Amino acid sequence: EAGVAQSPRYKIIEKRQSVAFWCNPISGHATLYWYQQILGQGPKLLIQFQNNGVVDDSQLPKDRFSAERLKGVDSTLKIQPAKLEDSAVYLCASSLVGGPSSYEQYFGPGTRLTVT
């Protein structure tokens, strides 16, 4: 079974530029998560989708971050304009819906973003 795919793996941009990350979850996983992991900290949830609807985006800085999940499969996370403090690893995860299996999240390799 293929895991969660993310691209790009690394990205370096200047502040005020825009950037987009892509995630393809495990086939059949209806729930998709985007996390931000700043160096030395645990991941912080930015947004959670179930199919193509948003379940939780309470910690997403909506003035500069946006995310979408068209057709309930792939997802993109965009930052525009980027700030220095956005430097982090952006992790995508997916899980099933319903039952005990829904509590296990499977993570992708992440995208390391450096804003200069």
Add this chain to the structure above:
Amino acid sequence: AQTVTQSQPEMSVQEAETVTLSCTYDTSESNYYLFWYKQPPSRQMILVIRQEAYKQQNATENRFSVNFQKAAKSFSLKISDSQLGDTAMYFCAFKGGSEKLVFGKGMKLTVNP
């Protein structure tokens, strides 16, 4: 709001020894799940072990076991017979009724040959 605390930022252990990673959490919920995730230097987060709060029996997965103390809100991970491949960041995480996974800050474990 739930919080997860990992008070030890870093530990090292010799190969084949046993090590215990500590985690405490705070919640007013009675039904929840606790997890230990491992993040090797390659950055892919991997689930190590899961504990359901309603289960009294501590979870075990091969060399990994937990000591779950619900009243004390403590959830420690024991790694037996440590291997070089266990070197990684370890994150304790909580998931309650809100479905949101809340992580601790992590602990860097180094297994030395």
